[in-house]
Amino acid sequence: MTARTVLFIAEPQSVTAIFPTLQKAGLQAGLADNVNGALGFIKKSHPCLVFCRPELQGFDAKGFLRKAAETEGFPPVVIFSAAGSAEQATEYLELGARDYWIEPLVWEKIRLVLPDEEPEQEPEPAPCPPRSAPASAPSPSVGGSGGSKFQIIGRHTAVLRVLALAKQVAGSKATVLISGESGTGKEMFARYLHHNSDRADKPFVAINCAALPEHLLESELFGHEKGAFTGAIQRKLGKFELADGGTILLDEITEMDLGLQAKLLRVLQESEFDRVGGVETVRIDVRVLATTNRRIEDTVKEGKFRQDLYYRLNVIPLALPALKDRGDDVLLLAEFFTNKFTAAYGLGKLAFTDEAKKWLMGYDWPGNVRELQNLMERAVLLAGQGPIRPRHFLMGDEQWTPDDLADIDADQQAACEAAPPSTPDEAMSVMPLHEMEKRLILKSLEETTGNRTRAAELLGISVRTLRNKLNEYKKQGLDV
Structure with missing residues (x-):
């Protein structure tokens, strides 16, 4: 390919x-x-x-x-x-x-x-298929206005309910608060709203409120005038001005400082603001979308988020379900991502064994759709010509069956007879997967200087899974 x-x-x-x-x-x-x-x-x-x-x-x-x-x-x-x-x-x-x-x-x-055919996002839920349709049948597309390609895959009632509400309000200017666990697709829903609105040909600007300290975030949002502070060598337009006529996404809104929340409230109420160090009021026409992975009501009770701002943002609430609560959508998404990655890497179509499907349905998916996407890329690369088995997920030795081990033994023996390894890289290619898993885990810890949370993110696994694997290695006598 x-x-x-x-x-x-x-x-x-x-x-x-x-x-x-x-x-x-x-x-x-x-x-x-x-x-x-x-x-x-x-x-x-x-x-x-x-x-x-x-x-x-x-x-x-x-x-x-x-x-x-x-x-x-x-x-x-x-x-x-x-x-x-x-x-x-x-x-x-x-x-x-x-x-x-x-x-x-x-x-x-x-x-x-990127145009279609590139692994890029969760696609859009399709209507529930007829009862006679097989569970693995491709999900028909639920079209957005203007043929939007920002789509969400899923047939579960909880997803279809959120999508129906999103489609209903996409064409309005109402603010939307999108909540859900990390990795559930909040930004994808925000982009879906924008690209199915009459603002689709105008800018979509996103900013992560958790990524910047207060003084920098204010400048990023509202811009600044030359000389407003040390280092302000020229006027800079903020995200709100750049999004004029279009949509702005305030990602992780609950991380915003209280002082800045008051200034945001003015923008939502009056559609105007002042640049940092500026004397002229800037008027804008921007639709505001916001996301949070917290229970924002609790944040309000704790005094960390303004109640009036919460009410102003929560005109239309979209609560995204966790992947573990979406039933057969797990298999639907797994098949979608697998097809995307096999196309990207020039591989043939891969199927899942029954054991792999059972494992996918039984896992609790703490990282939600983002974790599933990363896991499917790993499985595609490890499965080669397939089929995809539980061991290709590299999530624990309990996924190995006697048949799996027999397959690996046969593959390793054939590879050794064909070309005995002469370099470390070649030796790696015939290494048992449980040993490769151990090396990957130890290497990730080395690269992150022992930060287990970061190492787990790099590996695409939960911290709990990483901790369990390290405990196993300790029992084997490794100093980890």
Whole structure:
């Protein structure tokens, strides 16, 4: 399978850092520094997506967008800028840009704008199939307005109920508070709301409120004037201004400082704010979506979140169910992610053994859909030509059966007879999986300097599972 290609029209130093990540995701990256080179590359390589940096010297981004609009079959174009403005974003979007971003480029954003066929998100729930349909039948698409590709997969009643409410309010300007455990797909629902609204062709801007301290978060949200504080060498537009006409997502809203909550309340009530260090009031038209993985009512009772802000945000509440409560959706999602990753890595279609399905349905999924996605990528890589068995999840020795061990013994013996290992890498390829699991766990602890929480995240397993494995190794005499 030929890897799909994306094209960057920019200075090499501004984009090449993302290339290794794209390669790991099964994508090839092209680079051009002028219009003629870009058009030639597009004609020859047919990229599925184009990223343009308007600051590139000698490059006319607006002219390029006009050319794209006149050319049939031209790939979608995303504009990314070092320091843009709301006016600039609006102009580029009106000329046909797929989206407008502020640097840096990150995979989490890129994967969400890739055309179909790329493993990028939870798709959308489909209507419940007829009773005669097999459980593994593909889920029909529930279409959003404008053919939105931001879809959610699932047939469980709890998911369909949330989706029905989301579809009903997508076209309004009402604020929406999306709650749910980490990994349940809160940002995907936020993007679904935006792309099924009449603001779909306007900016969607997301900011993680937990990622920045108060003084930096205020500047990120509302912008600042030149000289407002040390290091403010020029005016900077905030996320609210950049989202003007579109939608802003305030991720993990409960992590916002109380003082900043009061300023946010003014924005929600008056649709205006002041930049940091500014004297002029800025008026905006922005739809606000917010997410939280906490019980926000408890946070209000604890005095850590303003009650009036909670009421203002909670006009439309969307509570996402945990994956463990979604029944057969686990198998539906597992099959979806497996198909996505086999396509990305150029592998054939893989099936699950009955034991693997039983394990998937019995696991409690503390990391929800995000954990399932990571687990399916691991299983696809370890299963090779398949089928996928419980041991390919690398979640514990209890998943190994006598048949599994016989398979591994036969595979290892054949590999050794064919080509005895001469290097550490080759030896790794015929190592029993339980030994490979041990090495991966120990290596993750080494890379995270003993931080078990971070090591578990890298491995895609729960801290409890990691702790149990380390206890086993201690019994074997290892100093861990």
